[in-house]
Amino acid sequence: MSQQGPEITLTVQTADGIQAGKTLIKARSVKVGTITDVALGENYNEIKLVARMDSGTERMLREDTVFWVVKPRIGTEGVSGLETLLSGPYLELRPGESEEKREHFTVLDSPPVAPPDAKGLRVVLTSNEAGKLAVGDPVLFEGYTVGRVEKVGFDVKDKKATYQLFIFQPYDSLVRTRTRFWLNSGLDIQLNAQGFNVQIASLETLIIGGVSFAVPEGSPEGAPVTEQMVDFSLYDDVKQMREKMYESYLPFAMLFSESIRGLQPDAPVEYRGIRIGTVKKVPLHLSEKDAISTGNIPILVHIELERIYDLTSTEESETQLAENFKTAFQKGLRATLKTGNLLSGALYIDTDFYTDVPDTEANDIYFGYPVFPTVEGEFVQFQRQVGNILDKLNKLPIETTLENLDTTLQTTQKTVASFEGVGKELAVTLATLDTLLKKKETQELPKEVQGSLQQLQKTLKGFSPGSDSYLELQQAISQLNRVLGELEPLLETLNAEPDA
Numbered sequence: 001m002s003q004q005g006p007e008i009t010l011t012v013q014t015a016d017g018i019q020a021g022k023t024l025i026k027a028r029s030v031k032v033g034t035i036t037d038v039a040l041g042e043n044y045n046e047i048k049l050v051a052r053m054d055s056g057t058e059r060m061l062r063e064d065t066v067f068w069v070v071k072p073r074i075g076t077e078g079v080s081g082l083e084t085l086l087s088g089p090y091l092e093l094r095p096g097e098s099e100e101k102r103e104h105f106t107v108l109d110s111p112p113v114a115p116p117d118a119k120g121l122r123v124v125l126t127s128n129e130a131g132k133l134a135v136g137d138p139v140l141f142e143g144y145t146v147g148r149v150e151k152v153g154f155d156v157k158d159k160k161a162t163y164q165l166f167i168f169q170p171y172d173s174l175v176r177t178r179t180r181f182w183l184n185s186g187l188d189i190q191l192n193a194q195g196f197n198v199q200i201a202s203l204e205t206l207i208i209g210g211v212s213f214a215v216p217e218g219s220p221e222g223a224p225v226t227e228q229m230v231d232f233s234l235y236d237d238v239k240q241m242r243e244k245m246y247e248s249y250l251p252f253a254m255l256f257s258e259s260i261r262g263l264q265p266d267a268p269v270e271y272r273g274i275r276i277g278t279v280k281k282v283p284l285h286l287s288e289k290d291a292i293s294t295g296n297i298p299i300l301v302h303i304e305l306e307r308i309y310d311l312t313s314t315e316e317s318e319t320q321l322a323e324n325f326k327t328a329f330q331k332g333l334r335a336t337l338k339t340g341n342l343l344s345g346a347l348y349i350d351t352d353f354y355t356d357v358p359d360t361e362a363n364d365i366y367f368g369y370p371v372f373p374t375v376e377g378e379f380v381q382f383q384r385q386v387g388n389i390l391d392k393l394n395k396l397p398i399e400t401t402l403e404n405l406d407t408t409l410q411t412t413q414k415t416v417a418s419f420e421g422v423g424k425e426l427a428v429t430l431a432t433l434d435t436l437l438k439k440k441e442t443q444e445l446p447k448e449v450q451g452s453l454q455q456l457q458k459t460l461k462g463f464s465p466g467s468d469s470y471l472e473l474q475q476a477i478s479q480l481n482r483v484l485g486e487l488e489p490l491l492e493t494l495n496a497e498p499d500a
Contacts, residue, residue: 005033005053010067010091012107015047017071017089025051025067027093032057035091049107051091061103062096068108110135113148114166121172121225122150123165125181125211125234130154130161132183132234138210139165140184146171149211163234165211176215177222180245182235184212216245219306246304249277250322252372253284254335254349255296263337263347269301271351277303279349285367298366301349322370329373332357337377399498406491409484433457 012018015038025033037050053061071089091107113136114120125133130152139147147167154161167175211234215221235241243266260282269277281300305321325333332353340348354375364371434457493500 003055005055005057008051008053008061009104010049010051010107012047012049023090025091025093027095032093060093060095061101063098063100063102064096065105066094066108066112067091067105068111113150119169121167121175122228123175124229124231125163125165126160126231127234128160133163133211139167140210140212141171141174173224175225177225178215178219179213180216180241181211181213181232182238182241184210216242246306248305249302250318251369252301252303253298253366253369254301254372254374255298256337256374257295258376260297262345267348269349276307277301334373334375336375402494402498
C-alpha cells in the first residue's frame with residue numbers, strides 16, 4: 001500500500017476495449033497507473049472508470065491534466081496507435097501545470113490538438129450554424145496548415161456554435177485585428193466570360209474541409225492579436241466574407257412610397273455605381289399608421305464606414321461622417337430604387353445628388369434611426385408621365401372633332417359629284433360646237449368671226465376628254481375617291497368606339 005498512488009475517477013462515453021485490471025494509464029509510453037474498475041454511471045449515459053495511480057504521480061494530477069484513449073486511428077495526419085492492435089487500448093495522460101489538484105477527469109476520445117504549454121494563439125470562432133468544423137480540421141493561411149480546430153461547442157445563451165482554434169507559433173503573428181476567417185471547402189469552381197476555372201486549396205481540405213484566414217485585400221491589417229481566446233466571426237465562404245466584413249457602419253431608415261417588390265436583405269447600396277452599404281432589413285417596421293396613412297414602406301440600411309474610407313484619403317469618425325451626410329442631404333443627396341436584374345426583378349438602392357428636390361429636415365428620426373431622404377424611381381416617374389399623357393388625351397374633344405370631320409367628308413363628296421357633272425356638260429358642249437363649225441353656213445361667216453370660233457374651239461379642246469388637263473382633273477378626282485374610300489372603315493370604327 002505504501003507503493004501505491006492516489007485513486008482517481010475517470011468518465012468516458014464508451015468502454016470499448018477497456019478492461020479492469022488490464023488497461024493501463026501511460027505518460028510518454030511509461031506506465032503510471034491501472035484501471036481497477038469499470039461501471040455504468042448513475043444515469044446510464046456514461047461509463048465510470050476507477051484508476052489506481054502509481055506512487056509519485058500525485059503532482060501530475062492537476063486541474064488542467066488531460067486523459068485520452070489511445071487506439072488505432074487513421075486520419076488526415078496519418079496512422080497512429082498501431083501498437084494497440086495486440087495489447088488493446090490504453091489511456092494517455094498529459095500532466096497539467098495548474099496549482100490546483102483534481103481527482104475526477106473526463107477522458108477525451110481523441111488526442112488534444114496542442115498541449116497547454118504549446119506556443120501559439122487560441123482564438124474562438126462563432127457561427128449561427130453548428131457542424132461547420134470538427135476537432136482536428138486544419139487551419140490554413142495561403143493554403144498552408146498553421147493550426148488545428150481544438151474544440152467544438154455551442155453557446156446556449158447566444159444560440160451560436162463556437163469553434164476554438166489553436167494556431168502554432170510563429171504563425172500566430174499572422175492573426176490581426178482585421179483578420180477574417182471563412183470555411184474552405186478546398187474546391188472552388190467558377191464559370192464566367194473568361195472560361196471555366198477550378199481551384200483546389202489542398203488535398204486535405206478537399207476531403208475534410210477546413211478554415212482559412214487572412215486580412216482582406218485592400219483593408220488595413222490592424223494590430224497583432226496577442227490576447228488569448230479573442231472572438232472572430234466565421235463566414236461560409238470568401239464571397240460572404242468580402243460582403244460582410246465591414247463591421248463599422250451608420251444605420252439609416254429609408255422611406256419609400258413605391259413598391260419594394262424585389263428588394264431583398266443584403267442588396268447593395270451604391271453611390272454612382274460604387275457600393276457604400278448594404279440593405280439589412282426589409283421592411284424595417286410596418287404599422288397600420290405608417291403603411292396606410294402615410295403610404296411609406298421603411299427599410300433599414302447600413303452605410304459601411306470602411307467602404308466610405310476607400311473613397312476618401314482620410315478616415316473620419318462616425319460622428320463626423322454622420323454630420324457630413326446631413327450636409328449632403330441638404331445639398332440634394334437622395335436614395336432611389338433601381339433594377340439590378342431584369343430577369344429576376346431584383347432591386348438595389350442607388351444614391352446620387354438631385355436638383356429641384358424639396359428640402360428635408362436633416363434631423364428626421366424614424367424609430368430611433370436617422371432618415372435617409374428618398375426620391376421616386378425612374379420607372380415610377382415614367383408611369384406618372386404616361387398617366388398624365390393619357391389624362392390629356394381623355395380630355396381632348398374627340399367626338400366633336402369626328403363629327404366635324406364627317407361633315408367635311410360629306411361636303412367633299414358633293415363637290416366631287418359636281419365636278420363629274422361639269423365634265424359631262426363640257427363634253428356635250430364641245431360636241432355641239434364641233435357640229436356647228438362643220439356646217440356650211442358657219443363656214444361662210446366672216447373670216448373674223450370664223451377665226452374667233454376656231455380659237456374658241458381650240459381652247460375648249462384643251463379641256464376635252466383626251467386632253468392633258470382633263471386627264472389630270474380625272475386623276476385627281478379618282479385619287480380623292482380612293483382616299484375617301486379608305487377613310488370609311490376608320491370613320492365607322494370611330495363612330496362605334498370614340499375612345500379607340
